[in-house]
Amino acid sequence: MKLGHVILLLLCFYLSFCEDNFRKRGKSKAVKKSEAHHAPEASLSKETEASSEVKPTSTQDTSQKDFVDKKCLTEKHTHLSCNKVFCQPWQKCIDGTCLCKLPYQCPKNGTRVCSTNGKSYSTYCQQKSFECYRPEAKFLKSGACTGGGQFSVSLSNGKQDSEGIVAVKLADLDTKMFVCGDSWSITEANVACIDRGFQLGALDTHRRDPDPNSAECLHVRCRGLETSLAECTFTKGVHNSEGLAGVVCYTESAAPPKKDSFQCVNGKRIPQKKACDGVNDCVDKSDELCCKDCRGEGFLCKSGVCIPKQYKCNGELDCITGEDEVGCEETGHPEIKEAAEMLTADMDAERKFTKSFLPKLSCGVKNNMHIRRKRVVGGKPAKMGEFPWQMAIKEGDKIHCGGIYIGGCWILTAAHCVRISRMHRYQIWTSFTDWLRPGFQTVVHSVNRIIIHENYNGTTYQNDIALIEMKKRPNEKECVLSKSIPACVPWSPYLFQPNDKCIVSGWGREKDNQKVYSLRWGEVHLINNCSEFYPGRYFEKEMQCAGTDDGSIDACKGDSGGPLVCQDVNNVTYVWGVVSWGENCGKSEFPGVYTKVANYFDWISQHVGRSLISQHNI
Numbered sequence: 001m002k003l004g005h006v007i008l009l010l011l012c013f014y015l016s017f018c019e020d021n022f023r024k025r026g027k028s029k030a031v032k033k034s035e036a037h038h039a040p041e042a043s044l045s046k047e048t049e050a051s052s053e054v055k056p057t058s059t060q061d062t063s064q065k066d067f068v069d070k071k072c073l074t075e076k077h078t079h080l081s082c083n084k085v086f087c088q089p090w091q092k093c094i095d096g097t098c099l100c101k102l103p104y105q106c107p108k109n110g111t112r113v114c115s116t117n118g119k120s121y122s123t124y125c126q127q128k129s130f131e132c133y134r135p136e137a138k139f140l141k142s143g144a145c146t147g148g149g150q151f152s153v154s155l156s157n158g159k160q161d162s163e164g165i166v167a168v169k170l171a172d173l174d175t176k177m178f179v180c181g182d183s184w185s186i187t188e189a190n191v192a193c194i195d196r197g198f199q200l201g202a203l204d205t206h207r208r209d210p211d212p213n214s215a216e217c218l219h220v221r222c223r224g225l226e227t228s229l230a231e232c233t234f235t236k237g238v239h240n241s242e243g244l245a246g247v248v249c250y251t252e253s254a255a256p257p258k259k260d261s262f263q264c265v266n267g268k269r270i271p272q273k274k275a276c277d278g279v280n281d282c283v284d285k286s287d288e289l290c291c292k293d294c295r296g297e298g299f300l301c302k303s304g305v306c307i308p309k310q311y312k313c314n315g316e317l318d319c320i321t322g323e324d325e326v327g328c329e330e331t332g333h334p335e336i337k338e339a340a341e342m343l344t345a346d347m348d349a350e351r352k353f354t355k356s357f358l359p360k361l362s363c364g365v366k367n368n369m370h371i372r373r374k375r376v377v378g379g380k381p382a383k384m385g386e387f388p389w390q391m392a393i394k395e396g397d398k399i400h401c402g403g404i405y406i407g408g409c410w411i412l413t414a415a416h417c418v419r420i421s422r423m424h425r426y427q428i429w430t431s432f433t434d435w436l437r438p439g440f441q442t443v444v445h446s447v448n449r450i451i452i453h454e455n456y457n458g459t460t461y462q463n464d465i466a467l468i469e470m471k472k473r474p475n476e477k478e479c480v481l482s483k484s485i486p487a488c489v490p491w492s493p494y495l496f497q498p499n500d501k502c503i504v505s506g507w508g509r510e511k512d513n514q515k516v517y518s519l520r521w522g523e524v525h526l527i528n529n530c531s532e533f534y535p536g537r538y539f540e541k542e543m544q545c546a547g548t549d550d551g552s553i554d555a556c557k558g559d560s561g562g563p564l565v566c567q568d569v570n571n572v573t574y575v576w577g578v579v580s581w582g583e584n585c586g587k588s589e590f591p592g593v594y595t596k597v598a599n600y601f602d603w604i605s606q607h608v609g610r611s612l613i614s615q616h617n618i
């Protein structure tokens with residue numbers, strides 16, 4: 001990692017809220033539920049609160065099932081871990097971490113906003129990108145700066161500075177107003193505390209009986225990763241059935257005891273029962289990123305992330321694996337817009353609007369949907385167009401290896417398939433299945449450049465990955481592969497999981513070493529704990545095993561360098577593996593071993609350019 005990246009990372013981390021991913025609706029419900037255990041409070045007392053909140057939690061939870069994946073916790077994921085979550089539109093994902101974009105990298109569309117530094121920015125994204133570098137320049141209000149009032153949050157009636165009833169002064173209003181308790185949850189409380197300078201957010205929320213003299217209050221709704229309450233949406237409160245919003249901000253002295261509490265990556269401790277409930281209690285989201293299952297109000301993404309149930313089918317992708325937006329009814333989202341009078345702009349809507357202008361990549365989607373005929377070792381013959389990313393590397397008159405088209409002029413293959421000294425002998429054959437009878441669509445390219453992974457080890461087969469750049473034809477600016485479609489390059493090792501079904505394809509040998517002249521494919525599943533099969537030879541981070549229980553379907557000699565592809569919930573195809581090695585072919589005790597492509601996303605993007613393979617937030 002470059003020094004600049006490290007500095008930016010530290011800067012973002014210090015801020016610990018460059019991002020936002022939480023909308024508050026799910027939140028208020030979840031919190032209400034937990035608060036139902038409490039007796040209504042007339043005054044704010046840190047001591048009583050800490051005891052009523054923490055004790056039942058710890059005793060209750062030790063007997064309960066384990067929601068948290070402990071091994072994953074050691075990876076210390078936060079809201080900036082783009083292997084687990086999407087980055088904000090003002091961030092980009094580099095080496096698994098969301099880093100600040102430069103303001104000019106933001107989409108141009110959007111409305112003007114004013115920052116606390118007195119400057120106006122042409123879009124919210126630009127302001128947030130600027131803030132990402134200069135945390136003191138926070139969002140003030142929507143629209144140009146008018147030299148008007150400031151925004152402030154104050155806490156009153158508390159025993160100390162870190163607690164009290166919440167009052168806000170909006171930039172466009174002259175008076176301070178209380179916040180209503182009925183829209184108040186830990187999500188908003190965290191943001192309010194951050195605004196007051198408590199970087200770890202809130203310990204807890206409180207409601208206080210309405211003061212008879214001040215029945216008016218403001219409703220506020222945050223998503224959870226705002227850096228100021230000014231970014232949340234304020235509406236005029238009409239009903240104030242739940243009292244006023246109060247908060248106890250997190251301080252080390254008020255924290256729950258170490259024992260039986262969940263330790264967030266940022267150092268905050270939260271009650272164990274609040275981990276994996278879909279609610280970002282930690283502020284850095286680390287309580288929701290390593291989950292085996294989610295508690296009541298949470299929805300589990302395949303990547304082990306809990307999101308609020310309300311995010312399912314809300315029209316925005318929250319799970320990196322996409323399953324929160326599948327099987328949703330086409331028309332309308334279950335988002336009930338309240339008729340309440342808006343006092344500030346909806347910056348969450350503006351954030352979503354910005355997202356819709358981010359560049360989108362086209363990969364992994366076949367344009368002609370062939371119906372796969374029912375019916376590699378044990379595989380089935382492929383039909384034309386079924387594997388539009390499959391390439392053949394020919395040396396002399398033999399198909400020597402497979403390859404995978406990933407866009408532009410670039411082919412991914414195995415390092416052990418290619419030698420730079422033989423570059424001029426290779427030919428890349430595209431859009432064909434039967435090499436005895438190549439079709440009229442078949443395009444043959446020669447090789448311009450070969451890049452072999454610098455840490456490829458021909459003895460252990462570690463880093464068995466290489467890139468081939470095809471030569472452009474004279475007078476052509478780009479490689480023309482009319483019938484080929486790139487497979488998507490996976491950017492996170494959490495996109496697919498053990499037991500997911502994937503497809504291997506190639507012109508490799510059949511059982512009994514029979515020669516194969518037409519492309520064949522077979523379905524295999526991803527296998528974990530592969531060290532059991534290959535003790536001392538399997539490197540989990542870099543390799544992926546796949547096979548079938550009886551070993552009947554497998555890659556074999558000649559399939560090397562070819563694709564192991566997996567489809568996500570939206571039927572988008574990713575190249576999850578490159579055929580690399582294995583003991584024999586088609587033996588259940590020796591599954592096929594593939595180079596785990598997700599581990600090489602950054603290596604690939606360094607060579608082919610980020611924009612060619614980045615699907616989200618370039």
Ligand code: 4AZ
Nearest residue numbers: 555556557560581582592
């Ligand atoms: C090979 O020799 C080879 N069964 C490729 C894959 C496997 C075995 C051998 C996996 O290229």
